[in-house]
Amino acid sequence: MLMPKPSQEIIAKRSAIVAALQAIVPGEGVITSDDEMRAYETDGLSAYRQMPLVVTLPETPEQVAAVLAYCAGAGVKVVPRGSGTSLSGGALPLADGVILGLGKFNRILDVDYENRCAVVQPGVTNLAITHAVQSEGFYYAPDPSSQIACSIGGNVAENAGGVHCLKYGLTTNNLLGLQLATLDGEIMRIGGRHLDSGGYDLMGLLTGSEGLLGVVTEVTVRILRKPTTARAVLIGFPSSEAAGETVAAVIGAGIIPGGMEMMDNPAINAAEDFVNAGYPRDAQALLIVELDGPKIEVDFLIDRVRQIAEGKGATTLRVSESEAERDSFWAGRKSAFPAVGRISPDYMCMDGTIPRQALPEILKRMAEMSNRHGLRVANVFHAGDGNLHPLILFDANQPGQLERAEAFGADILKSCVELGGVLTGEHGVGIEKRDLMGEMFTEADLAQQQRVKCAFDPDGLLNPGKVFPNLHRCAELGRMHVQRGQLPFPDIPRF
Amino acid sequence: MTVFKARDDKDVLEAVSWAVSEKSALELLCGGGQRALGRPLQTADTLDLSGLAGIRLYEPAELVLGAGPATSRQTILQALDGADQMMAFEPVDLGPLYGRDPGQGSIGGIFSLNLAGPRRLKAGAARDHLLGFQAVSGRAEMFKSGGRVVKNVTGYDLSKLMAGSFGTLAALTDVTFKVMPKPEKTWTALVYGLEAAQAIGAMSAAMNSPHEVSSAGFVPADLAPKSAVSRISQSGQSVTAIRIEGPGPSVSERVMEIKKMLAEFGPTDELHSTNSNLFWAEMRDALYLVAPMERAVWRISVPPRDGAAVLAAIASRHQVSYFFDWAGGLIWLAVAPGVDAAATDIRASFAACGGHATLIRAPAEVRAAVPVFQPLGTAGLALSQRIKASFDPENILNPGRMHGDI
Numbered sequence: 033m034l035m036p037k038p039s040q041e042i043i044a045k046r047s048a049i050v051a052a053l054q055a056i057v058p059g060e061g062v063i064t065s066d067d068e069m070r071a072y073e074t075d076g077l078s079a080y081r082q083m084p085l086v087v088t089l090p091e092t093p094e095q096v097a098a099v100l101a102y103c104a105g106a107g108v109k110v111v112p113r114g115s116g117t118s119l120s121g122g123a124l125p126l127a128d129g130v131i132l133g134l135g136k137f138n139r140i141l142d143v144d145y146e147n148r149c150a151v152v153q154p155g156v157t158n159l160a161i162t163h164a165v166q167s168e169g170f171y172y173a174p175d176p177s178s179q180i181a182c183s184i185g186g187n188v189a190e191n192a193g194g195v196h197c198l199k200y201g202l203t204t205n206n207l208l209g210l211q212l213a214t215l216d217g218e219i220m221r222i223g224g225r226h227l228d229s230g231g232y233d234l235m236g237l238l239t240g241s242e243g244l245l246g247v248v249t250e251v252t253v254r255i256l257r258k259p260t261t262a263r264a265v266l267i268g269f270p271s272s273e274a275a276g277e278t279v280a281a282v283i284g285a286g287i288i289p290g291g292m293e294m295m296d297n298p299a300i301n302a303a304e305d306f307v308n309a310g311y312p313r314d315a316q317a318l319l320i321v322e323l324d325g326p327k328i329e330v331d332f333l334i335d336r337v338r339q340i341a342e343g344k345g346a347t348t349l350r351v352s353e354s355e356a357e358r359d360s361f362w363a364g365r366k367s368a369f370p371a372v373g374r375i376s377p378d379y380m381c382m383d384g385t386i387p388r389q390a391l392p393e394i395l396k397r398m399a400e401m402s403n404r405h406g407l408r409v410a411n412v413f414h415a416g417d418g419n420l421h422p423l424i425l426f427d428a429n430q431p432g433q434l435e436r437a438e439a440f441g442a443d444i445l446k447s448c449v450e451l452g453g454v455l456t457g458e459h460g461v462g463i464e465k466r467d468l469m470g471e472m473f474t475e476a477d478l479a480q481q482q483r484v485k486c487a488f489d490p491d492g493l494l495n496p497g498k499v500f501p502n503l504h505r506c507a508e509l510g511r512m513h514v515q516r517g518q519l520p521f522p523d524i525p526r527f
Numbered sequence: 528m529t530v531f532k533a534r535d536d537k538d539v540l541e542a543v544s545w546a547v548s549e550k551s552a553l554e555l556l557c558g559g560g561q562r563a564l565g566r567p568l569q570t571a572d573t574l575d576l577s578g579l580a581g582i583r584l585y586e587p588a589e590l591v592l593g594a595g596p597a598t599s600r601q602t603i604l605q606a607l608d609g610a611d612q613m614m615a616f617e618p619v620d621l622g623p624l625y626g627r628d629p630g631q632g633s634i635g636g637i638f639s640l641n642l643a644g645p646r647r648l649k650a651g652a653a654r655d656h657l658l659g660f661q662a663v664s665g666r667a668e669m670f671k672s673g674g675r676v677v678k679n680v681t682g683y684d685l686s687k688l689m690a691g692s693f694g695t696l697a698a699l700t701d702v703t704f705k706v707m708p709k710p711e712k713t714w715t716a717l718v719y720g721l722e723a724a725q726a727i728g729a730m731s732a733a734m735n736s737p738h739e740v741s742s743a744g745f746v747p748a749d750l751a752p753k754s755a756v757s758r759i760s761q762s763g764q765s766v767t768a769i770r771i772e773g774p775g776p777s778v779s780e781r782v783m784e785i786k787k788m789l790a791e792f793g794p795t796d797e798l799h800s801t802n803s804n805l806f807w808a809e810m811r812d813a814l815y816l817v818a819p820m821e822r823a824v825w826r827i828s829v830p831p832r833d834g835a836a837v838l839a840a841i842a843s844r845h846q847v848s849y850f851f852d853w854a855g856g857l858i859w860l861a862v863a864p865g866v867d868a869a870a871t872d873i874r875a876s877f878a879a880c881g882g883h884a885t886l887i888r889a890p891a892e893v894r895a896a897v898p899v900f901q902p903l904g905t906a907g908l909a910l911s912q913r914i915k916a917s918f919d920p921e922n923i924l925n926p927g928r929m930h931g932d933i
């Protein structure tokens with residue numbers, strides 16, 4: 033993965049840059065020693081490492097804005113960082129760039145039950161929000177598996193999703209307001225505690241923008257009352273087709289479950305070896321369908337799901353009768369990543385999305401690719417919304433295996449696009465999928481996205497090298513190449 | 528004034544290319560529905576997109592529909608009805624407020640306006656349902672963003688930016704959006720006779736219950752007689768309404784629970800599916816404020832808790848009719864148009880708690896004189912101008928529809 037060439041000129045000015053940052057962020061807010069900076073050299077995509085020029089940990093929005101304004105003036109690159117759990121290398125440092133860490137923004141500022149929202153600083157972890165409101169029976173719905181660690185600011189930057197997003201929406205659907213610090217040193221408020229601000233939807237644009245447009249310094253999220261009941265059904269199928277058809281039939285019947293997850297045979301067995309969840313080892317596919325809501329509704333829908341699954345040839349079917357049993361159904365799914373980690377020295381987690389109906393086809397193609405690349409793959413899916421997480425097993429110590437795994441992963445994602453899907457469902461483009469963007473977008477599509485970036489960051493200083501395969505200067509992107517149109521239009525009817 | 532009637536995206540590209548090279552502005556029309564909303568335009572020419580109509584893709588099991596921007600609301604709703612599905616955000620039909628027949632307008636207009644109805648609380652706005660689009664930018668370039676799946680973080684989410692941009696960034700040539708199954712049953716719990724502030728309390732209690740309320744609204748006593756639902760029009764009192772949707776047995780039980788819970792606020796009642804659907808469509812389209820036609824109509828979004836206080840502040844200086852949607856977070860309000868349709872007082876009323884107000888209906892002179900959309904702060908305006916310029920540097924598309932020259 034080629035990163036933008038570091039500027040030797042900037043690296044040579046390191047001590048002046050450090051001094052300037054120390055003037056903005058006093059005390060221990062600037063980290064310069066290699067030992068301490070080591071903690072920031074990678075994120076969840078740990079195959080890639082890079083020491084930053086310097087790390088700064090501001091404590092107030094004003095300090096963040098001042099750091100950005102300074103960097104913009106001095107032409108220094110900035111990489112925002114939350115908890116560093118990105119799986120796409122979004123928070124990977126640059127040798128000539130400042131890491132702007134939001135770890136000190138860890139306070140819950142307000143919980144407002146009357147308006148059903150919470151105002152939090154960006155470094156607060158996803159799960160901490162639920163913890164802050166659960167005593168009143170509320171929770172924050174988007175639940176990425178990394179929720180104990182990942183920050184809400186990082187969730188906004190990546191538009192994080194989770195098991196419950198099928199019914200309750202992604203990060204973008206659960207935000208009311210943001211505070212944003214921009215490169216020109218402004219602190220802007222977008223939205224608030226009300227819905228649908230007028231004007232362009234800047235909040236929607238910023239969500240999922242991977243730290244390339246501005247730094248989020250405060251987040252207002254919607255909180256929901258926790259459903260009274262949740263029950264899950266664990267269903268084994270003799271084929272992934274039957275499981276795929278069940279998913280389609282459940283949704284076709286008008287049922288939107290709280291979660292609908294699928295695992296293939298290798299994933300089932302890895303999980304079973306690891307936690308003994310009682311999964312049927314011979315099943316080719318396993319579905320976990322969770323229904324939540326009022327008890328009477330959950331009981332009613334569980335029955336319908338059971339009928340649908342049986343009609344599609346389910347070979348095993350268990351309905352949870354207690355919270356403990358429901359947790360046990362999830363135990364295997366939740367530990368799928370570490371379970372796979374145990375059967376292989378390394379694994380790479382992919383994240384494509386396909387239209388649900390293409391599930392059997394993508395599985396067939398993956399089996400073929402697995403043979404071709406000589407690497408095993410285990411699959412877990414957010415089946416309800418067609419979001420795949422193939423785990424490619426490899427051994428980085430064997431020469432060539434990392435490259436083969438990457439090639440395998442790229443082939444999977446290209447297939448997702450061919451089948452009408454996309455390169456990434458929730459983990460982001462980062463550096464990982466950057467060079468595949470051309471599979472999904474034309475030059476014109478990408479140029480328009482980059483022009484939007486120019487509106488926030490004319491000099492390309494915020495998190496460069498991520499998301500876009502080619503860096504273009506804003507002036508070049510702004511140039512118009514319009515062929516002179518001819519009037520009268522020979523072809524357009526006019527009246 | 529010339530009207531270019533495009534038949535396909537190539538025609539759109541050609542028309543915009545011409546306009547760019549002539550530096551001559553275009554008004555985009557997609558069935559005309561949105562013309563009455565926003566600041567009046569003075570463009571030389573019009574690009575009529577009504578030829579770009581038709582459903583390209585509808586896969587009910589995939590919950591996805593793709594169509595040309597000029598596909599009519601009717602066409603879309605008919606297709607969805609056939610599969611028992613819906614646009615869950617309940618697009619507001621502004622036709623009646625403008626004195627036109629209901630059911631007109633196009634899907635492109637629906638997304639350009641981003642106006643959501645009562646289910647906004649639970650299901651999100653139009654922007655939450657637009658999955659992808661194709662368009663011709665004001666740079667005369669065809670481009671696309673997003674796709675046909677919900678889980679997608681590949682590149683910037685430009686669909687969000689397009690939704691609610693009133694045709695100021697690009698001419699849509701295709702939209703793909705998420706659809707949802709219709710609820711099996713829809714009932715409404717009613718509480719009679721509350722004052723505005725009490726109603727906010729009752730709606731908040733319902734919203735904070737675990738009963739999955741999908742909408743909560745309040746019609747004051749003076750407007751209740753305008754309802755077509757007799758339990759509301761004949762009540763002679765204000766009506767607070769809580770909508771519950773889902774499978775049959777669940778809905779009846781939850782409505783019973785809500786009524787029990789709200790009994791301390793006042794006498795309760797319930798509406799079943801037919802009446803519920805009628806009532807929430809009245810709320811969605813603000814039918815209570817259609818007459819008298821000369822009155823200006825505002826749509827004001829505030830934190831739900833502050834709805835009654837904001838209303839009281841406005842009502843202390845102006846004679847208004849109003850009702851609440853979104854549990855008090857949305858105030859629909861009618862006032863004499865005067866010179867500024869009370870814009871200054873209305874926008875001052877929520878300065879402390881935050882919010883925004885859109886002048887939905889007013890004579891063209893008033894819409895030209897006061898900001899129709901909530902004015903942006905200095906930094907917000909500058910950023911919005913740069914975003915506009917990134918799509919439309921020559922200011923060709925619907926210039927001035929929203930703010931300043933945007």
Ligand SMILES: Cc1cc2nc3c(=O)[nH]c(=O)nc-3n(C[C@H](O)[C@H](O)[C@H](O)COP(=O)(O)OP(=O)(O)OC[C@H]3O[C@@H](n4cnc5c(N)ncnc54)[C@H](O)[C@@H]3O)c2cc1C
Nearest residue numbers: 114115116117118122176177183185186189192193243248
């Ligand atoms: C075991 C594991 C499981 C995971 N499961 C899921 C899952 O189920 N669903 C899912 O969606 N993701 C998942 N992830 C990915 C990751 O947790 C999410 O992308 C998360 O949102 C990243 O948050 P973070 O705080 O760690 O951000 P970081 O990794 O620190 O940063 C991510 C990106 O956000 C930017 N950024 C961070 N904070 C800000 C800010 N305040 N302002 C502007 N930009 C900022 C960074 O520049 C970077 O581009 C998983 C990761 C791991 C390791």
